[in-house]
Amino acid sequence: MSRNEAAIATAAGPGWLNRVVIYGLLLIFAAVYLTPLFVMLATSFKSLDEIRGGDILALPRDPTIEPWLKAWGSACIGVTCEGIKGYFWNSLRMVVPAVLISTMLGALNGYVLTKWRFRGHKIVFGLMLFACFIPFQSVLIPMARVLGTLGLSNSITGLVLVHVVYGLGFTTLFFRNYYEAFPTELIHSAQMDGAGFFTIFRRILLPSSAPIIVVCVIYQFTNIWNDFLFGVSFAAGESAPMTVALNNLVSSSTGVKEYNVDMAAAVIAALPTLIVYVLAGRYFMRGLMAGAVKG
């Protein structure tokens, strides 16, 4: 035992006890967070009879994928009984353009706000930051008016617009902080070499922006995918996103409550964000750190 460890041991009991306490606590918290997921997954593979009769924490005795198929293809949402698949595609059709557009615009804003400074650039950035702190609820009615005027009410295009506008503050913040640390000499050099505004952006800046693009995409993807309020306010019915459909599915009270179908639908709804995190999570942490330290 080194002197350091000995000192710790005398101050807080023997070393192994510390380990036990630390790992014990970690296990408890992991269990707290993982239990709901486990219950969801387990329930989604059980038959209704088993759910009614059995223990909520038990593994399915007789696993079935029937609830998953039903949730995807034939569960009743409102008056139509075609499952959530249509709404899943709605969500994808909303989230992909919204994420791409808001990320690209954020990058462009960050580029201009750091490398092509104009008079009042601080005020412009301040106002955009301010947008991050406006509660969703307070823009609902003005936004509805705007969408109505543009003829985009109850459409996926309208939702894309809403999410792009609302996400712009965040993406601009991400990119501005990242580009702030990007050497301006490189921009000057490219300018002297004859590169224009967009060439510099495309050839010099964007290729060096992978970490912050990943951060932006993950952040925007999760936020937009999980959004319920804008979805339920601006796109009811046929063009509703996944989250709204899930809510309708669960709250439809026709006949028996099908917990297994609800759970399967919920897992399907959560799956894309989960996949994005698993695939890009490593870069997410790295990008956040880079931004935090340099910004």
Added chain:
Amino acid sequence: MAFIEIDRLERSIGGNHILKGIDVALEKGGFLVLVGPSGCGKSTLLNAIAGLQPPTAGDIRIDGQSVLALHPSKRDIAMVFQSYALYPNMTVAQNIGFPLEMSGTPKAQREDEIRAVGKTLQIEHLLDRRPGQLSGGQRQRVAMARALVRKPRLFLFDEPLSNLDAKLRVEVRAEIKRLHQQTGATIIYVTHDQIEAMTLATQIVVMKDGVIQQSGTPAEIYNRPANMFVADFMGSPAMNMLPGQVAGDGRHMAPDAAPDRLLPLPFALRVGRRIVFGIRSENISAEGNGVEALDLPVEIVEPTGSDVFVWLRLGSAHLSARLPATSDPQLNENLRITMDISRAVIFDGESRERIDGAGH
């Protein structure tokens, strides 16, 4: 009319005057070094020439034409930045080829030119690497290659050697000099290192606080500094400066540090006038035995291998003398020295400007 003409150039940011009326003229093929302490405005001047920071007044003409209205890319100027500014996501070859690509040079020709310039700078074997995989000296060469490949009418260098270690700095310095001699390019070069300025320049401009202190050939700047700032800034060790008063017959000075040790002056001045007597360490020798010889105690001995620098005490002041390596001065003992008075420089005590012999 000179090739490059900078005419009463001014720049101020928010009431801060960075450049206060700069006038510079440079002939084609000249090597102009802008030198001065940090914050003197030399980099601002360079950026103004490049077009990266527009001046608030004045004009810059190249080949008789004002370039102020031209975008940096249209001025036909290449610049080597202090940080080298290599594009991190491109290979060395792509970096060098970037300006050619931007000007629409066909790919085959581009590759030929990249290879040719790579050969000149001995970086052919690095063409496929990325800047992150290069050493400082190699990055420096790539940055120079990227400037060279454009064959611009003017090169700008912004402290290009300041990120290199001492040995490499000397090497690259020689390389830049060789390139200048080979290509006959016109170069404006910014540095705070007076040795770089002396070794490279055909013309030196010494700046301080946004004002040109002196402009001239390295020899002029070194031997006939316009004022005490230039005399002190150029040369290492700095010129010995002794403030004092003209005494006796007007051909001697009584230094404040030791009023009884009269120093001879190169020309006569009004008795009682406040002056500063300046002499470089190499103009003090331990030889000769004339009436003007001084016996001064040795305080510090600094052998450099090629020379020995000796610090001598004169009353409350110090003098540095550069002696041949063969001399063997003894610490704390008196050393008999003579000064080459014809090389001494006299400054006015108030204005701190150099005084010439006639009319005083």
